[in-house]
Amino acid sequence: MAMNVEEEVEKLKEEIKRLGQLQQDGSYKDVPTPFGSRTSPYGYTQRPTHHGYQVKFGVLFNDDRCANIFEALVGTLRAAKKRKFLTYEGELLLQGVHDNVEITLKAPPATTPQAPPATTV
Numbered sequence: 305m306a307m308n309v310e311e312e313v314e315k316l317k318e319e320i321k322r323l324g325q326l327q328q329d330g331s332y333k334d335v336p337t338p339f340g341s342r343t344s345p346y347g348y349t350q351r352p353t354h355h356g357y358q359v360k361f362g363v364l365f366n367d368d369r370c371a372n373i374f375e376a377l378v379g380t381l382r383a384a385k386k387r388k389f390l391t392y393e394g395e396l397l398l399q400g401v402h403d404n405v406e407i408t409l410k411a412p413p414a415t416t417p418q419a420p421p422a423t424t425v
Contacts (some may be wrong), residue, residue: 319370319392320357320409329413356411361392362403376387381407 364370365377376379378397384390392407 308409308421309380309383312374313387315373316380317357317383317389317409319364319367319373320359320407322369323359323363323367324357356390357409359409360363360403361405361407362399364407365397365399365403384409 361381370377381390381392381397382395385392388410390407390409392405394402394405397405
């Protein structure tokens, strides 16, 4: 069953969040740790960032779950970038060459709670 672009972008957002670690500012970032000092099942540790959820292209590309979800991961990334949900350097990402390129899923804008409407008596 084929997904439409919006569904694939939403799935991509979920996968970036799954592969990351929550930062104090509400963002995620995947950064390789030294050999033997893993802090997550994916071998990544927390490092501060103020941009949003981040993951390296190689982590996404080589993840088995992502491989089963996305028929064209690069196309989904480009669609999400075009819709300004995420950013990364360059136009086209290629396995191997661009494995260390960071993909940043922008944090959703902070919303302020709205007061309930005033009632008149």
